[in-house]
Amino acid sequence: MATDRKVRVLLGTRKGTYVVEGDARRRSWKVGPVAHAGNEVYHVVADPRHPGVLYAAVNNGFWGPSVQRSTDWGKRWKEIATPLTPLSKNRPPPDDPGNASAGRPLINLWHIEPALADDPATLYLGADPHLLFRTPDEGKSWEPIDSINQHPAKKDWSPGAGGACLHTILVDPRDGNRLYIGLSAVGTFRSEDAGRSWTPTNKGVETPFLPEKFPETGQCVHHVVMDAANPDVFYRQDHGGMYVSHDRMDSWRRIGKPLGDDFGFCVATPAAAPGRAYFVRLGGEARVTAEGYFQVFEWNDATKKWKALVRPKQFPGDFGVHREGIATDRLDPPGIYVGTTTGQLFLSPDGGKSWSMVPYAFPGIHSVSVAGPEAK
Amino acid sequence: MLDVHLDSWLRTFGPRGREEVTAGSVSQLLDVLEGKYPKLRFKIRDETGHLRRYVRVFVDGEDVSATTGVATPLTGTEKVDILHSIAGG
Numbered sequence: 473m474a475t476d477r478k479v480r481v482l483l484g485t486r487k488g489t490y491v492v493e494g495d496a497r498r499r500s501w502k503v504g505p506v507a508h509a510g511n512e513v514y515h516v517v518a519d520p521r522h523p524g525v526l527y528a529a530v531n532n533g534f535w536g537p538s539v540q541r542s543t544d545w546g547k548r549w550k551e552i553a554t555p556l557t558p559l560s561k562n563r564p565p566p567d568d569p570g571n572a573s574a575g576r577p578l579i580n581l582w583h584i585e586p587a588l589a590d591d592p593a594t595l596y597l598g599a600d601p602h603l604l605f606r607t608p609d610e611g612k613s614w615e616p617i618d619s620i621n622q623h624p625a626k627k628d629w630s631p632g633a634g635g636a637c638l639h640t641i642l643v644d645p646r647d648g649n650r651l652y653i654g655l656s657a658v659g660t661f662r663s664e665d666a667g668r669s670w671t672p673t674n675k676g677v678e679t680p681f682l683p684e685k686f687p688e689t690g691q692c693v694h695h696v697v698m699d700a701a702n703p704d705v706f707y708r709q710d711h712g713g714m715y716v717s718h719d720r721m722d723s724w725r726r727i728g729k730p731l732g733d734d735f736g737f738c739v740a741t742p743a744a745a746p747g748r749a750y751f752v753r754l755g756g757e758a759r760v761t762a763e764g765y766f767q768v769f770e771w772n773d774a775t776k777k778w779k780a781l782v783r784p785k786q787f788p789g790d791f792g793v794h795r796e797g798i799a800t801d802r803l804d805p806p807g808i809y810v811g812t813t814t815g816q817l818f819l820s821p822d823g824g825k826s827w828s829m830v831p832y833a834f835p836g837i838h839s840v841s842v843a844g845p846e847a848k
Numbered sequence: 849m850l851d852v853h854l855d856s857w858l859r860t861f862g863p864r865g866r867e868e869v870t871a872g873s874v875s876q877l878l879d880v881l882e883g884k885y886p887k888l889r890f891k892i893r894d895e896t897g898h899l900r901r902y903v904r905v906f907v908d909g910e911d912v913s914a915t916t917g918v919a920t921p922l923t924g925t926e927k928v929d930i931l932h933s934i935a936g937g
Contacts, residue, residue: 534857534902534932535891551887556895577894 475523479801479844480545481809482526483817484513487835489528491546496845498807498821503832507549508540515583515796516546518843521592526843527611529581529597537581539597539611545843554578555597555605555614576601583796585641588648598638602629602655606667617667620653625689632656632692632711639795640696644703652721657692657711662721673721678712694737695795699773701746707771709739709795714751716773727771728753730778733762738798742806744847745823747773750781750800750808752793760790768798768810770824781808781824791816796839804847811837850877851927858930861887874905875918877928892930893918902933 481492481501488506512531519525528540528549540549556578579600587594597605597614604617620638623629629636640654649666652673659677661670677691684690692711699705708715714728714736728734728751735756741749749771755762766787770779792813801807805823812818815834820827852867859865862885871877875897882889892903897918899905904913905920906929912920922928 533935534900535861536894536900554890556890577896577898 475845477845479803479807479842480518481799481817481819482516482518482546482839482841482843483811483834483837484516484528484796484839485811485815485835485837486512489513489516489530489540489546489549490834491526492817492830492832496803498801498803498819501830503830504546507542507546512580513838514581515839515841517584517586517841519586519595520843521586521589525610527584527586527595529584531580537578537599539581539584541611552611553607553613554581555599555603555607555616578603579635580637582637582639583641585643587643588645591648596641596643596651598641598653598655600638601631601636602626602638602658604638604641604653604667619663619668619670620661623670629655629658630690634795640693642696642698642706644698646703650720652696652698652706654693654696656694657690659689659691660693660696660708660721673717674724675722676724676726677708677710677715678726680712695739697739697741697749699741699746699749700743705747705773707739707741707749707751709736709751711735714739714771716749716771727776731769735759736793737795738793738810740798740800740808742800742808742823743802744804744806748823749773750798750824752791752798752810754792758790760792764788764790766791766810766812766816766818766827768808768820768824779824781820782818782827786827787816787818787829789814794838796841797837799840799842801842801844802846803844807842807844809840809842811840813837850922850924852877852881853927853929855929855931857932858888858891861885861891863888870924871922872924873918873922874907874912874916874920874928877922878918902935904931904933905929906931 479494483490488508491504494501515529526542531537538551541552542549583598585596604620605614638655642652644650651663654660659674674691694709696708706717713734715724736754765785768781798810808820810818813836817830850869
């Protein structure tokens with residue numbers, strides 16, 4: 473399918489998948505019909521290597537999870553192979569003490585991540601309970617990555633409130649063998665060998681909910697993104713605050729303290745404005761926006777300063793935003809898109825200078841991602 | 849021959865509403881159905897072999913989901929209903 477200049481905002485919601493189309497000016501939007509109606513869709517993502525191809529992590533409360541694929545920008549979807557837990561063939565039997573997921577079926581699918589352009593059929597998939605899979609053939613089959621799925625410490629890993637989700641998968645654009653993952657409530661890991669081995673990367677991230685404040689693992693990472701211009705730089709929203717790393721996650725520095733409460737779930741960074749990251753701060757107890765109105769905070773990694781992007785009280789209310797609930801496009805100035813748990817889709821077409829809301833009441837939004845053109 | 853009825857949602861995975869199946873247990877019955885309709889695999893049972901949480905299996909009107917489950921023996925003449933339960937919001 474040919475590329476075009478449309479910006480497509482892909483929403484995974486409590487009740488299905490939506491594709492919201494706009495032009496490059498990002499001033500008017502058309503909401504497409506719901507797909508996967510009635511299903512919890514935790515993530516929808518475009519495959520930039522194959523224009524028109526979308527993947528969705530669909531979680532049905534009755535029939536279990538499935539991976540769905542579209543080849544026409546979401547007009548039609550088809551269920552493709554769904555990965556299974558280590559109980560599938562060639563895996564240890566469920567009563568094997570070395571089988572960390574013994575007796576536990578696949579619960580929910582959380583995140584689908586295409587690999588690099590020079591590996592065009594490979595994708596990664598993160599799932600609950602703390603499972604990572606790779607497909608070498610665009611989802612026709614899935615291989616469990618046993619270095620995580622059978623990790624020797626897994627028996628000690630605990631779930632977060634959302635489950636034992638493996639929700640963040642990042643691929644270094646310079647080297648497809650370098651992978652980063654984030655798991656609730658375990659923390660982040662880096663692999664230098666395409667997932668054969670992993671190193672915990674949580675140094676400096678505090679765990680206020682554990683007796684030990686800076687353990688090697690046990691952090692409840694909520695989401696992590698990689699800076700578009702510098703793949704050694706990462707921005708992290710953790711249960712314990714907002715952080716930045718400048719050394720491939722070898723160490724983290726907390727940046728959120730000037731905001732007071734720096735709890736939240738989501739973070740995004742724009743291609744056209746490297747060194748910036750967008751966070752939505754939530755109250756740690758209520759887990760909705762702490763101000764009584766919608767607000768997005770921009771971190772400038774050059775000036776080390778924060779800036780509130782939304783005019784106070786422009787959108788009054790108490791908004792929740794999930795870990796995949798914010799995304800940016802690749803245009804200049806960058807578009808910022810935020811989906812809320814109460815179904816609003818807020819957006820800025822100009823890097824946060826102005827904001828509006830798509831006039832459509834969606835079901836509660838789990839995930840937002842953007843498929844769109846590159847900046848000219 | 850077992851007289852098996854599946855609800856309308858399960859029919860989207862391939863089967864008609866009613867099937868005639870020969871099997872000695874609920875587990876065997878599901879093996880037969882999944883063999884005939886591969887899209888049913890892991891929909892009624894998860895990959896551990898257990899019934900999914902919101903699936904109900906009735907044998908001659910008795911809900912066996914939470915009792916004998918997939919191990920429920922069948923003599924071969926029963927009426928078996930496979931339904932999704934009332935849940936959600």
